[in-house]
Amino acid sequence: xxxxxxxxxxxxxxxxxxxxxxxxxxxxxxxxxxxxxxxxxxxxxxxxxxxxxxxxxxxxxxxxxxxxxxxxxxxxxxxxxxxxxxxxxxxxxxxxxxxxxxxxxxxxxxxxxxxxxxxxxxxxxxxxxxxxxxxxxxxxxxxxxxxxxxxxxxxxxxxxxxxxxxxxxxxxxxxxxxxxxxxxxxxxxxxxxxxxxxxxxxxxxxxxxxxxxxxxxxxxxxxxxxxxxxxxxxxxxxxxxxxxxxxxxxxxxxxxxxxxxxxxxxxxxxxxxxxxxxxxxxxxxxxxxxxxxxxxxxxxxxxxxxxxxxxxxxxxxxxxxxxxxxxxxxxxxxxxxxxxxxxxxxxxxxxxxxxxxxxxxxxxxxxxxxxxxxxxxxxxxxxxxxxxxxxxxxxxxxxxxxxxxxxxxxxxxxxxxxxxxxxxxxxxxxxxxxxxxxxxxxxxxxxxxxxxxxxxxxxxxxxxxxxxxxxxxxxxxxxxxxxxxxxxxxxxxxxxxxxxxxxxxxxxxxxxxxxxxxxxxxxxxxxxxxxxxxxxxxxxxxxxxxxxxxxxxxxxxxxxxxxxxxxxxxxxxxxxxxxxxxxxxxxxxxxxxxxxxxxxxxxxxxxxxxxxxxxxxxxxxxxxxxxxxxxxxxxxxxxxxxxxxxxxxxxxxxxxxx
Numbered sequence: 001x002x003x004x005x006x007x008x009x010x011x012x013x014x015x016x017x018x019x020x021x022x023x024x025x026x027x028x029x030x031x032x033x034x035x036x037x038x039x040x041x042x043x044x045x046x047x048x049x050x051x052x053x054x055x056x057x058x059x060x061x062x063x064x065x066x067x068x069x070x071x072x073x074x075x076x077x078x079x080x081x082x083x084x085x086x087x088x089x090x091x092x093x094x095x096x097x098x099x100x101x102x103x104x105x106x107x108x109x110x111x112x113x114x115x116x117x118x119x120x121x122x123x124x125x126x127x128x129x130x131x132x133x134x135x136x137x138x139x140x141x142x143x144x145x146x147x148x149x150x151x152x153x154x155x156x157x158x159x160x161x162x163x164x165x166x167x168x169x170x171x172x173x174x175x176x177x178x179x180x181x182x183x184x185x186x187x188x189x190x191x192x193x194x195x196x197x198x199x200x201x202x203x204x205x206x207x208x209x210x211x212x213x214x215x216x217x218x219x220x221x222x223x224x225x226x227x228x229x230x231x232x233x234x235x236x237x238x239x240x241x242x243x244x245x246x247x248x249x250x251x252x253x254x255x256x257x258x259x260x261x262x263x264x265x266x267x268x269x270x271x272x273x274x275x276x277x278x279x280x281x282x283x284x285x286x287x288x289x290x291x292x293x294x295x296x297x298x299x300x301x302x303x304x305x306x307x308x309x310x311x312x313x314x315x316x317x318x319x320x321x322x323x324x325x326x327x328x329x330x331x332x333x334x335x336x337x338x339x340x341x342x343x344x345x346x347x348x349x350x351x352x353x354x355x356x357x358x359x360x361x362x363x364x365x366x367x368x369x370x371x372x373x374x375x376x377x378x379x380x381x382x383x384x385x386x387x388x389x390x391x392x393x394x395x396x397x398x399x400x401x402x403x404x405x406x407x408x409x410x411x412x413x414x415x416x417x418x419x420x421x422x423x424x425x426x427x428x429x430x431x432x433x434x435x436x437x438x439x440x441x442x443x444x445x446x447x448x449x450x451x452x453x454x455x456x457x458x459x460x461x462x463x464x465x466x467x468x469x470x471x472x473x474x475x476x477x478x479x480x481x482x483x484x485x486x487x488x489x490x491x492x493x494x495x496x497x498x499x500x501x502x503x504x505x506x507x508x509x510x511x512x513x514x515x516x517x518x519x520x521x522x523x524x525x526x527x528x529x530x531x532x533x534x535x536x537x538x539x540x541x542x543x544x545x546x547x548x549x550x551x552x553x554x555x556x557x558x559x560x561x562x563x564x565x566x567x568x569x570x571x572x573x574x575x576x577x578x579x580x581x582x583x584x585x586x587x588x589x590x591x592x593x594x595x596x597x598x599x600x601x602x603x604x605x606x607x608x609x610x611x612x613x614x615x616x617x618x619x620x621x622x623x624x625x626x627x628x629x630x631x632x633x634x635x636x637x638x639x640x641x642x643x644x645x646x647x648x649x650x651x652x653x654x655x656x657x658x
Contacts, residue, residue, distance in 0.1 A: 031364070032357050032497065034490035040069075040353040041411070041492075044322065045345035045484045052344060053326015054092045054379060055296040062322050063301050066356060066376045070303040073360040078304035078373055078395055085299040088389050092382035096120055096230055097290035102243060105284035106256050117249045119227045120289045121213070123196065124242040128288040129210040131158045133280045135259060137269055138163045139199040139211075142170065149275045156207035159285045161250060163216045163262070166194040167269050200238045201613030205603065210241040210287065214250040216266045226337045229329055239606035241289045257283040298323075300386050301376040302395055303359055307507065308367035315373045315396055316507045317404040317464075318358055318499070319387065319455050320351035321380030330480055340480035345487050347477065350411030351469075352376055354496030361500060370402060370507040377455045380408075387455035391462050402512035404466045405503050406456035412471045413442075413491025418498065419470045421447035421522060422456060426465025426506075426513035433467065436501045440494060449518035451563075451579070461579065465513045469499050473524050519582040558618045558641040560626070561586040562597075564608055574598040574629060575605050589639040591628060598634065599627040615641070 043049075043065065050058030067084035070077075079086045100120060102112040112118050137149035139162035147170075149162070170193055192198050196213075203211050215225050228244040245253075251261050257280020259265065268276045301322070306312060324344030330336055343349070359374045373396060377386035391398060403426055410418075418437070423430040423446055437444045450460030452468050460466045471491070476482040506513060561584020562577045574596040580587045597605045600614035601624045618624065620643035627636045 031360050032493060034493050037353055037357065037493045037496075038484070038487070038489040040356060041345055041349045041487055041489065042484045044349035044352055045343040047341050047343065049343075051326040051328075051342040052322060052324045053328070053342075054090065054298060054323065054382060055294075056326055059298070059323055059326075059378070062352075063299055063376070063378070066301045066322060066352065067303075069356050070301070070359060070374070074363040075303035075305055075359045075374060078302035078375075079300070080395065084301055084303060086302055086390065086393070086395055087297060087299045088393075089295045090298050090379050090382060090385050091293040091295045092379060092385065093231070093294045093296070094122065094291045095294050097292040099288055099290035102245075102285065102287040104249075104253060104256075105286060106282045112245070112249055115227070116246075118212075118243050118245045119230050120291065121196070121228055121242045121244055122230055123200070123238045124289050124291065125238055125240055126289050126291050127241065128286075129159065129241045130286040131209045131284060133159050133161055133212075133253060133257060133283045133285055134277065135161045135254065135257075135265065135280060136277045137265070137275050138166050138170075138193065139202055140166060140170070140193045141202055142193060145170075145273075147273070147275065149277050150202065150206055151275060151277070153277050153279070155203075157209050158279075159210040159212060160203055160208045161212045161214065161245075161253060161280075162199060162203075163266060163269075164194075164213050164244075165216060166190060167266075167273075169270065169273055170194075196242075197609050197612060200240065200242070200609040201616065204239055204606065204610045205613050208240055210243070210285070212250070212253075212285070213242065213244045214247055214262055217247075217263050229337060229339075237607060238609050241287065243287065243289070253280060253283055253285075257281055298378040298386070300378055300390055302390075303374045304396075305359065305362040305372045305374070306367065307369050307371040309369050311369045312371055313400055314370045314512060315401050316370055316503050317373045317375060317401055317459065318355055318407075318503055319375045319377055319404060320355040320407040321348050321377040321386065321455055322352040323378050323381055323386070324348065325381055325478060332479060342478070342480050343483050345482050345484040346411040346471075346474070347409050347482055348380070348407075349484070350409060350487055350492045351407035354407045354410055354469075354492060354499065357493075358496055358500045358503065362504075368504055368507040369509075370512075372503060372507060373401075380455055384453075384455055384458060387458045391458040398462060398464075401459070401464050403503075403506050404456055404459035404464050405499055405506075406454055406466065406468045407496065407499055408454040408468065408470055409473075409477075410469055410471050410495040411487035411489075411492045412474055413488050413495060414472070415443070416441060417443045417445055417471075418495050419445045419447035419472060419524065421452040421468035421470065422450045422460065422466040422518070424518040424520075425450040425460060425516055426467075427516070428509075428513060429465065429467060429502075432502055432505055433498075436505070437498055440498055440501075442494065442498060447524060448522045449520035451519050451581070452522040463515050465515050467499070467502060469495055470524070471495060517582060519579075521581070557644050558615055558620055558622065559585065559644050560600075560615065560639060560641065562591065564611070573606070575607060575611050577628075585639050585642050586626070586637075589626070589637040591626065591637055591639075592630065595628040595630050597626060597628050600624060 049062055050056040052059045052062050077084045102118050104110055134153055134155050141148050225247045247262050265276050325342040327339050327341050330340050362372050379385035420433055423433055450466045456466035456468045561581040563579050564575055577595045579593045580591050603614040605611050618641055622641045624639055625636050626639050
């Protein structure tokens, strides 16, 4: 339908909400039209809202806009102190502190200049380091090609100087012609060897004291040497200091150690396809990485439509996150320092608009038996921080929440198919969703259980049944191109109508739904006709702030069946487990949510990178010992690994959180 076409009827939602007042049906439907949906998406996804990033004035303006619409439409305040906001602080970004330094010893001896000669990488460990320097090529180990930059090198306790990315001969072929055209040279074809996390894993396993990364010369003969933009995002903390140095500084270090220049070493590796690693005699580096957290005030927006009758003190939560990535570099163009507004029209102005219009329809329709609580969450893109905060600090008693319905990326309906997660987390959910979707002419595909990578997950972890409405991943996911012109507004309205109908039916049911712990992983569809559709884990494995270079994390071939802890929580000894996947290898062996992994096999685990490294060379069926800390005890379990193909969602354990 043309975006200026006629209004369509609200279908099943109108029937549920205005059945006993048919004269109001037309007015209710007008409020829920494709044109009305478009109006709000375009406001929320406008450039002047600065991509709704944490710390931007645009994010605050978006919150105020949502609250103003709630007030205008008669949705009562549900936040703190009788207002619409639930305010708190998050530390989702960091800054380089003044104590950061890098001193080059030997000849020449000098103090490098921060931001001119070097910068710490966002995943760098805080603290000091000191040691001799060893050049290790691309820091690459490839048994299939009999190539190992570490072969014959004693790097324990030393600083490793290595090239960023990977040699041209190691890259894979383009996925397809369109994918190759849509990406800068090499960006779509890099293998796992090019990722920071792979390089970190090898370096940590070898006992390195620090990593110095330098840009190789571009394959097309350019000379650009841009230092990494520390402010472009955050990543999981590594267990070694990690600095990005200019080619000029790297050349000084190499020359002092009797080695050729970066360009010459790169040329030899490319032409000979053999390592050129070696120690730099007499050259030492001494440094310190100081990274300070930068807390920002944020707020969830909360409104309530009260129910009527004895069940009015129970709630059905309807949620959607209104934040996005802000103004950041384009992760698909790693050599481009320019910052772009990431408007997030589908992710998640579409879901936020659906939330707002559902709230309006509920406020203007007849009261339901249970109350509806509407929460526009902040900081979802930073690790579900807004929804986690609400669950830990609820504005209504959390034990009175009967169900949670989440709308995230509902703006790309194609082939009449909507993906719905959590249908087996609540009694009767699957039958309800399927029946109502047929009434609305939609086809439903299951998107897994309650552990999906969006704001329903904390509610599911708290024992609350959930439904997650989603219309699929696409090439513009987490990219600057996710703009309002690409949203299918009538389709988004229809998905929101289905969510409204489900919320109304759950709210009017005589009994609250029984909770079932379905931990099936998130399973988004990659649809035919979407060349190069990106299918990495949402929010944690891709986009500004992702842990490595390239489109996907470097994936082990096996899985342990655990989700690592949140950003920042991984610092310290071992790696915390946020949850253990039900029926997975770890669960079968006896590991539990909250355990902290100390050792996998004979390898100490200090961070996500060493964890992935410990699994990367394993095969399905291997039996390994996993040592964990549980409270004050240390326990050892024997775990039989499973193939990664059986993990719940793309991104899996390496992708971070679900």
